[in-house]
Amino acid sequence: MTANLTAMYRQKLGYFRERAHTRxxxxxxxxxxxxxxxxxxxxxxxxxxxxxxxxxxxxxxxGTNYSGSFGTLNALGIGTPAAGVTVIPLSNGALYLTTxxxxxxxxxxxxxxxxxxxxxxxxxxxxxxxxxxxxxxxACNTSGAFSTFSTNSATPTTVIAPPGIPNFTVTAxxxxxxxxxxxxxxxxxxxSAQITLNMTNLTNNKPIGTVTxxxxxxxxxxxxxxxxxxxxxxxxxxxxxAADYSMSFGNVNGLGIGPLAGLTTSSxxxxxxxxxxxxxxxxxxxxxxxxxxxxxxxxxxxxHPTILQMDDAAASGGPYTAISTSAGSPTQITTSxxxxxxxxxxxxxxxxxxxxxxxxxxxxxxxxTFTLTVP
Amino acid sequence: xxKYFALAMVGMLALATETMAATxxxxxxxxxxxxxxxxxxxxxxxLTLSTGTTGGISHCxxxxxxxxxxxxxDFGTVDALGINAGNCNKFGPTVPGTDNxxxxxxxxxxxxxxxxxxxxxxxxxxxxxxDFAAPHxxxxxxxxxxxxxxxxxxxxxxxxxxxxxxxxxxxxxxTSGTALTRFIGVAVTPANGVTVLQGxxxxxxTFTLTVQ
Numbered sequence: 001m002t003a004n005l006t007a008m009y010r011q012k013l014g015y016f017r018e019r020a021h022t023r024x025x026x027x028x029x030x031x032x033x034x035x036x037x038x039x040x041x042x043x044x045x046x047x048x049x050x051x052x053x054x055x056x057x058x059x060x061x062x063g064t065n066y067s068g069s070f071g072t073l074n075a076l077g078i079g080t081p082a083a084g085v086t087v088i089p090l091s092n093g094a095l096y097l098t099t100x101x102x103x104x105x106x107x108x109x110x111x112x113x114x115x116x117x118x119x120x121x122x123x124x125x126x127x128x129x130x131x132x133x134x135x136x137x138x139a140c141n142t143s144g145a146f147s148t149f150s151t152n153s154a155t156p157t158t159v160i161a162p163p164g165i166p167n168f169t170v171t172a173x174x175x176x177x178x179x180x181x182x183x184x185x186x187x188x189x190x191x192s193a194q195i196t197l198n199m200t201n202l203t204n205n206k207p208i209g210t211v212t213x214x215x216x217x218x219x220x221x222x223x224x225x226x227x228x229x230x231x232x233x234x235x236x237x238x239x240x241x242a243a244d245y246s247m248s249f250g251n252v253n254g255l256g257i258g259p260l261a262g263l264t265t266s267s268x269x270x271x272x273x274x275x276x277x278x279x280x281x282x283x284x285x286x287x288x289x290x291x292x293x294x295x296x297x298x299x300x301x302x303x304h305p306t307i308l309q310m311d312d313a314a315a316s317g318g319p320y321t322a323i324s325t326s327a328g329s330p331t332q333i334t335t336s337x338x339x340x341x342x343x344x345x346x347x348x349x350x351x352x353x354x355x356x357x358x359x360x361x362x363x364x365x366x367x368x369t370f371t372l373t374v375p
Numbered sequence: 376x377x378k379y380f381a382l383a384m385v386g387m388l389a390l391a392t393e394t395m396a397a398t399x400x401x402x403x404x405x406x407x408x409x410x411x412x413x414x415x416x417x418x419x420x421x422l423t424l425s426t427g428t429t430g431g432i433s434h435c436x437x438x439x440x441x442x443x444x445x446x447x448x449d450f451g452t453v454d455a456l457g458i459n460a461g462n463c464n465k466f467g468p469t470v471p472g473t474d475n476x477x478x479x480x481x482x483x484x485x486x487x488x489x490x491x492x493x494x495x496x497x498x499x500x501x502x503x504x505x506d507f508a509a510p511h512x513x514x515x516x517x518x519x520x521x522x523x524x525x526x527x528x529x530x531x532x533x534x535x536x537x538x539x540x541x542x543x544x545x546x547x548x549x550t551s552g553t554a555l556t557r558f559i560g561v562a563v564t565p566a567n568g569v570t571v572l573q574g575x576x577x578x579x580x581t582f583t584l585t586v587q
Contacts, residue, residue, distance in 0.1 A: 074401050076399065078399045078401050223402050224403070225399070225400070225401045226399065226401075226404065226405065226406040227399035228398055228399070228408045230408060230410055239410070242411065243411055244409050245409070245411065246412075247411070248413045249412065249413065249414040251417050252417065253416065253419035253490060254419055254489025254490055255420075284404075299409065307490070308414060308416065310412060347412075349412070351414075351489075352489075352490075353487075353489035353551070353552075354489070355488060356492065356494070357492055359418075359489075359490045359492045360490065361416050361417055361490050363416075364415075364416065365412060365414075366411075366412045367411050368410045368412060369407050369410075370407065370409075370410065372405065372406050372407075373405045375404070
C-alpha cells in the first residue's frame with residue numbers, strides 16, 4: 001500500500017514536473033518572440049550607421065553607440081589639437097571641430113532618409129563647453145558652418161535635412177565651442193557629453209534607427225590658457241614678430257634729429273626720449289579671476305646703459321620712467337588687465353646727449369620681457 | 376627596468392604642463408613675451424640762431440627762414456650818414472661823408488653736439504658766403520674781436536666779416552648747449568657813383584659748427 005502510494009506520488013510529481021517544464025518552454029518561446037519583435041532593428045532592412053571620417057576623430061562602435069573624444073581643449077585654441085580635430089581660434093573662444101560619416105542603406109525605391117539629433121547628455125559645465133553641429137550639406141570646415149546643438153529632444157538639430165538622402169554616405173560635422181569663460185563660471189578639468197542621432201525615412205515618415213555618440217573616450221579635458229601678444233599701435237613704430245617680437249628705433253641721436261616714422265621726440269634732462277605707442281594684448285581663459293597683472297623688465301639691457309635706456313609711460317606725453325632691469329622687481333604696467341582688451345602703452349628710448357670718452361655711437365640692442373600673470 | 380619606467384613617467388608629466396610657445400601657454404597662470412629693441416646711436420650736431428637778449432640795446436629779430444635761408448635778420452632802412460634809425464642799433468659816422476655808418480644788433484648762436492668722443496677743439500665760425508654786390512658800399516660787419524660778447528661802443532668795435540674765409544666766432548673749447556652772444560651789423564659807406572647799391576639788398580652769412 002505504501003509502495004503504491006509512493007508510486008502514485010512519483011507519477012503525479014512527474015506529471016506536474018512535465019507540466020511545469022512545458023509551461024516554461026512556452027514562456028521562453030513567448031519571451032523569445034517578444035524579444036525579436038521588440039528589439040530595435042532596421043525597418044524593412046533599412047540601416048543607419050556611423051563611421052569615422054577620413055580626417056575626423058576615431059569613433060569606436062559598440063552596438064549603436066559610438067565613442068570618441070576631442071581630447072584637450074582651451075578657449076584660446078593654443079596648441080595642437082587631438083588627431084582628427086581642427087581648432088579655429090575665435091574672437092570669443094575657440095571652436096574644435098571634427099567630421100563624421102552617416103550612412104543609410106536598405107531604402108527602397110526613391111525613399112530618402114533624414115537625420116536629426118540633440119545633446120542627450122550635456123556637458124556638466126555647459127558654460128564652458130558647448131556642443132555644435134554642422135549639417136551634411138556643408139563642408140564643415142569653418143566656424144560659420146556650425147551652430148549650437150540642441151539639448152532638447154523635442155526640438156532637435158537637423159543634421160541631414162529634407163529632402164534627405166537615398167542609400168548613401170554623407171559627412172557632417174561635430175564641434176565643441178569653448179567660449180572665453182573667466183570668473184564664477186570658469187572651469188578647467190574633464191567633462192563628457194553624449195549626442196543622440198535619429199534617422200527617419202522621410203518618404204513614409206517612419207524611424208529607421210537611432211545611434212549615439214559618446215564623447216567620453218577619454219573625456220574632454222578643458223585647460224586654462226594664457227596668451228600675451230604685442231602689436232603695432234596706430235601711428236606707432238612697427239612691432240614685428242621675431243623672437244618673440246622686435247621693434248627698431250632706427251638711427252637715434254642725442255638731439256632727436258630725424259626720428260623714424262612713428263617716433264615722437266621730447267627733450268629731457270640728459271638727452272632725448274624717442275617714444276612710440278604699442279599694443280599689449282592679454283588673453284586668458286577659464287580662470288576664476290577676471291583681471292590679470294602685466295609687468296615688464298629689461299631682461300637684457302643695452303650694452304651701453306649710460307647712453308640708451310628703455311622707458312615706460314601710460315600716456316604719450318609721459319611721464320616716462322625707466323623700465324626696471326631686475327626680474328625680481330619688474331615695472332608694473334597694470335594690475336587690472338582684462339582678457340582680450342588691448343592696452344595701448346608707450347615705450348620710450350632715452351638717448352643720452354653725453355660727449356666724451358664715454359660717448360657711444362653704433363648699434364645696440366636690449367630685450368624687454370613682458371609677463372602676464374593671472375592671479 | 377624600474378628606473379626606465381620612472382624616467383618615462385617624468386617625461387609624461389613634463390608634457391602634461393606643456394608650454395606651447397613663449398607668448399602662450401596652457402595649464403599655467405603666467406606667460407612671458409620678449410620684445411627685442413634695437414637702435415643705432417649716431418653723433419649729432421646742431422647750431423641755432425636766435426634773437427639776442429643783451430640788455431640796454433635794441434634787438435633785430437632773428438626769424439626762421441624758408442630754408443634756405445635758415446634764418447633772416449632785417450636791419451631796415453639804412454644810409455651812410457646814419458640818418459635812418461634802422462630796425463635796431465646804429466653808430467653814425469664820426470665824420471659824415473668820410474666814415475661809415477653801422478647798423479647793428481646782437482644775436483645768439485647756440486651750438487649743440489652729442490655722442491662725440493672728441494670735442495675739445497670745437498669751434499663756431501662765420502663767413503659771408505653771399506656778399507652784397509659790388510661796389511660793396513654796404514657790407515657785413517661783426518665785433519672787431521670776432522669772439523667777443525662785449526656790447527660794441529662805437530664804430531671801432533666792428534670789423535668786416537670775412538668773405539674769403541671763415542672768422543672764428545667761438546674758439547676751440549666751445550661747449551655744447553651754451554648760448555653765445557655775438558654782434559653783427561651792416562656798414563654803409565659814403566661812396567657815390569653810378570654803381571652804388573640802393574634799395575633792398577641782402578647778403579648771406581654762413582655759420583659753421585665744427586666738433587673736433
